[in-house]
Each structure stands twice: as C-alpha cells, then as structure tokens.
Amino acid sequence: MSEEIIQSELLEPEADTEPNLSQILTVQALSVLNDRSNSKGIIQLALHLTIIGCSGYLWSANFGNWSVAIPALVIYGFSMAAMFAPMHECVHRTAFANNRLNDSVAWFSGLLSFYNSTFFRRYHKWHHRYTRVPDKDPELSDLKPSNVGKYLLIISGLPWWWGKVVGHFQVATGQFKDFPFVPEAARAGVINSTRWQLGIYVSAIAISIVVGQPWFFLYWLLPLIVGQPILRFILLAEHTGCTLDANLLTNTRTTLTFWPMRFFMWNMSFHAEHHLYPSIPFHALPKAHQQLNKHFTHIEPGYMKVNWDIITNS
Template sequence: MFNDGIPQPELLENKANKQHNGRQILSAKELNILSDRSNSKGLVHLAGHLAIAGCSGYLWATNFGNWALAIPALIVYGFSLASMFAPMHEGVHRTPFANNHLNDAVAWCAGVLSFYNSTFYRHYHKWHHLYTRVPDKDPELTDMKPSNLGKYLLIISGLPWWLGKIRGHFRAALGQLNDCPFIPDKAQKEVIHSTRWQLAVYAAAIAISITVNQPWFLLYWLLPLVVGQPILRFILLAEHTGCTLDANLLTNTRTTLTLWPVRFLMWNMPFHAEHHLYPSIPFHALPKAHQQLREHFVYVCWSYLKVNWDIVTKSGQSAF
C-alpha cells in the first residue's frame, strides 16, 4: 500500500503522535546492524558508478554525428556526472566507507564532478537534518518553491541551481560567509580553502582545454552536467516537496520507489525518509531498512513521475 496522495487527517494525526519516539522504531541492536559501514561495498559501488560514467562518456565522445547513439550516451553520461551528488552526500555523512579519510576524499572529488563543494555542504546539510522542514531554520526551505507551473519548469531546468552554485562558490572563495549561519566561525577557513582548491581544479581544466585548443571542458563536463541536472532536479524535488512543514520525520520526508538504475546512480537516496530517520545507515543498507520502516511513513510513492505530477497539479499549496 502506497501513501503517495494527500493522507487522511487521522493518518497524519497517528503519525504525529509517534513523532516523539520515531527514532525508537528500531532497536539499538537492529540499528547497529544496519549501520555497519563497509569499505568494500562502498568501493564496488563507486567503481560501478565511475564505469557507467566512463563508458557513456566514451560513447558520447566517439559518436559525434551518430546522434541516435550519441544523444542517449550524453544523457546517461550527464546524469552519471550530476548524480555524483549522491556519493558526495553519502561521504558528507561519512557512511559509505568505514574509513573516514576515504569518505572525505570521495565526497570532495564527487563534489568537484557534480559542482558541489563537500566541505560547505557538510555544514549546510547538517542544519538540514537538524531542522528538516522547520520554517526559518531548514536552509533548504530558502530554495525556490514550485508554486506554479512556470516556477516548476524553471527549477527543473537547473538554471536557479547553476546561478546559486556559481554565486555561492565565488562568495565562499572570497570569504563572504556572513549569510551562512550554519557554518561555524571555526570552520570558515576550511570551507574557504576547500572552495578555492575546487575552483582551481576548474581553472586548470579550462586552461588545459585552451592550451590544446580542444573544447574538452565544455564537451565532457559542462554540457553533460547541464543535460544531467534536470534529471537530478526531478529526483531531488520529490524528497520533501508537499510533505509536512514540521519536525516530524515520519511525515516531512518522502521515500520514492523507482527503477534499479536510478537507485544505483543515486546510491539508494530514493529511500529518503529512511535516511532522514536514521542518518547513520549507509546507502547499501537502506533497502533493508525500508522493509522494516515503510509502514511508519506517511509519504511513500511508487514513482517520480507520480510525485512530480502531484507537485504540478497541486502547485500553490502552502505545504510546498
């Protein structure tokens, strides 16, 4: 049974009554088993993700003119780059690998590929988990809302994301972090240095492209990421949009059931309600956690198409 529509008032009331002990659904022993981290599982998954990116990127690079093959390859390659957001996100939580140095290194490199800075995101995301869907506290609530079709399409295009990331990266590199209350003073220097190193990587890639007179930076990073971002926006929009604006982790986050390739490239992030309820559970254990927790969540939907259709048709509601 899927609770993807507007829940009945009594269902929301029942879930609200469980809010105080939501994180007590699993026993300490069950949570300890599910939270077991694994270098091998993380590295195998990362290798698979990189293999998809490498193969699709090769097909894109070697089939210009054969658009029947090149365009699908570009779409897969673009999404495999954009979805590097997922290992960046997991690494920020330090759950995909047992070794925290490996978690941090993979998070930073995946952030470079997906145009996120993992050091900045670690602090931003910590507040998102502390204050999920709490007005004036959750930093994600400052993002544009899909309150009408035009805004929905603008969000899906990725344009606001690009503008926000470009502005945010340069402001961080210049040390302009006064509007980022989630970054403590003692962490600002680390965020600034990390962002500067990331921008230096992009500058070096651009310089190499210019030096060899080849549009490598444009063709193999910028264009594919532009193509892949709308797919990622389509997925991420489903995580909380339309859920309750309160601190109840059983009602403020949505799990979306989807195809295995999407789950793979997103590192099981579609099991998002499970992740928010128990952030210590690594990506590889989230499907098992879903089996144990799904009946407790209000929002479990059977597809991203359904969620996005609901977002469009119900746009303008204050819950968004």
C-alpha cells in the same frame, strides 16, 4: 570544530523535535543496519565511475552519429550529476568504514558534480538538524514549485547553476553572511577547499584554451547541463509537499523506483528512512525500508507520480 564533532552533530537528532526513535528500531536492530563497509562502497563507486567512463567514451567517439551520441550524453550527464549521491553519502561518513576514504571521495564527487563537500557538510548538517523547520532548514530558501512556470524553471537547473556559481564565489572570497550554518572555526577550511576546487576548474578551462579544444565544455559543462534536470526531477520528490514541521515521519518522502535509479542515487530514494536514521549506510536502506515503511506518511510509487502531483497541486 573537529570533523568528528561535526559528524556527531549531523547524525544526532534534536531530542525535543524528533519522534521517539527508540520505539521504532531497537538498538540491536539499528546496530546491524548501521554496519559500514569499505568493500560495498568501493564496488558501488567503481560501478558508478565505470558508467561515467563508458558513456563518456561513447559520447566522445560518436559525434555526428547522434542516435548513439545523444543517449550516451544523457547517461554520461546524469551519471556525472548523480555524483552528488556519493558525495552526500560520504558527507555522512556512511559510504565507507574508513573516514579518510569518505572525505576524499566526498571531495572528488563534489568536484565532478559542482558541489563542494566541505561546505555541503555544514549546510547538510543544518538540513538534517532542522528538516522542514521554517527559518532554520537552509533547503527551504530554495525556489518553490508554486506554479507550473516555477516548476519548469527549477527542473531546468538554472536556479541551481546560479546558486552554485554565486555561492562558490561568495565562499571563495570569505563572504559568509548568507551561510550562518558555517561556524567561524570552520570557515578557513571551507574557503581553502572551495578555492582549490575552483582552481581545478580554471586550470581545466585554461588547458582547453591552450590546446584549442572545447574539452571543458564537451566533457564537463555540457554533460552537467544535460544531467541536472534529471537530478532536479529526483531531488524535488524528497520533501516537496510534505509537512513543514520537525516530524520526520511526515516531512520527508520515500519514492519507490526501479533499480537503475536506485543505483545512480545510492538508494537515496529511501529518503524518509535516511532522515529518520542518517547513520544507516546506503546499502542497508532497502532493508531499513522493510522495517520502517509502515511508519511513514509519504511513500510514493515513482518519481513521475510525485512530480505530476507537484505540478497539479501548484
């Protein structure tokens, strides 16, 4: 199956389960919002990588000066974990107008954030096609925050780490029994992509061992361990507590948050807008929110509020 077909399927809603989108945004209004931009994507990516580089430098240069090192590590770790956001945007091929650039940045972003973009594209296609539909949406197989203990476990990132380690191993060894969303024609490509990614991690570990320096741990593993709980805190808000059906006006949440969070997450906080119209690029989502917000059931004033509601309703 070609990447163009995959992308088309990812962006095309199921006619018998989705709201009538033509009654919400006109074709003309959507075409304006759909305008992709290489320059806006490059500026966003450059700023994101600059923060990773600067915070990583402060973390490495201030061992022992923990009043600087610890905040730097938190920013470094979260900005690294948040590379999930450009990977997600590039998988939709909306971050840039150039699709080769989308695919390359998606893979690189996944490498930093411990996702594999080639695998994630198939997984995410099903998540969009069957959002919140039981037994179809692959995200529904994740651990649910049904009590405070499970909530804290999810926020810790431990289930995510376990799932990624096991999942990457299964894919790299050609075990797709648990991944029905990966079509047989795409499996060879997914396997090769995952093996290359794991090979880079193994090489980085080997270099750290050879030079006798804990570089892999200090500059990738530990930062991601620190950053993942913040990312989990954000991602839990996207669908938790929303309806378990195919209604995109009720099954996804938009969370209104401050600018730094919107920046790191590439405007993914406007998640209901994104699910309703996945073709809208990240830089147009705030404008889309202005036109669409009155249609959504779940719009919340901040991630603290959403997570508190998740805890109290557990």
